[in-house]
Amino acid sequence: MTESMGPLVGYVHSDDLPWVNAGPVGLQVLRVSADTWVVRNRFQAGFQLPTHKHTGSVHAFTFSGRWRYKEYGVDYVAGTFIHEPPGSIHTLTIEEDSDILFIIEGAFIEFDKDGNISGIVDGESTLNAYFALCDAAGIPRPDGILP
Known part of the structure; x- marks a missing residue:
């Protein structure tokens, strides 16, 4: 019996994707699909x-720095991998300059200080913001972002 190789494995190298900045946040988008985005x-x-609530799971890996969710009192330092279950609500706070990879399923819903919904962020809106930041900085839009 001969097995088919199936679809090719998609890949992108981070050196091929520009970093853009939105104030104190550097952003690199690696993948956006209908249900998952990787930044x-x-x-x-x-x-x-x-403060925000996730509609799906989130996985994150910390390359450097120290950060926490204000509500949990745990510091996540370089080498830390976390998993957030769907429905988790928290406030990401950066304690030291940090470099973090996030794999996000679904969207997150932002809340204002009174608990009212103030915004929704998903893969499509993040990709649009990334491209707008590339345009504003005069950086060509990359074509290597995986679907």
Whole structure:
């Protein structure tokens, strides 16, 4: 019996994707599909995301730095891998300059200080923001981002 190799394995090298900055956040988008998006962020110390809730699972790996979710009291340092279950609500806070890879399923819903929904972020909106930041910086839009 001969097995088919199936579809080719997609790949992208991070050197082929530009870093763009939105204030204290560096962003590199590695993959966007209908249900999953993969980003790498370089956060400056003191940065904080709005409190948010995930509609799907999130996996993250910390390359460098130290960060935490304000609600949990655990520091995530270089070498730490985390898994967030769907429905988790938290506030990402950067304690030291940090470089983190996130694999995000679904979207996240941002809340204001009164608990009202203030925004929704998903793969498509993140990719659009990434391209807009590339355009603003005069960086050609990369074509290697995996679907």
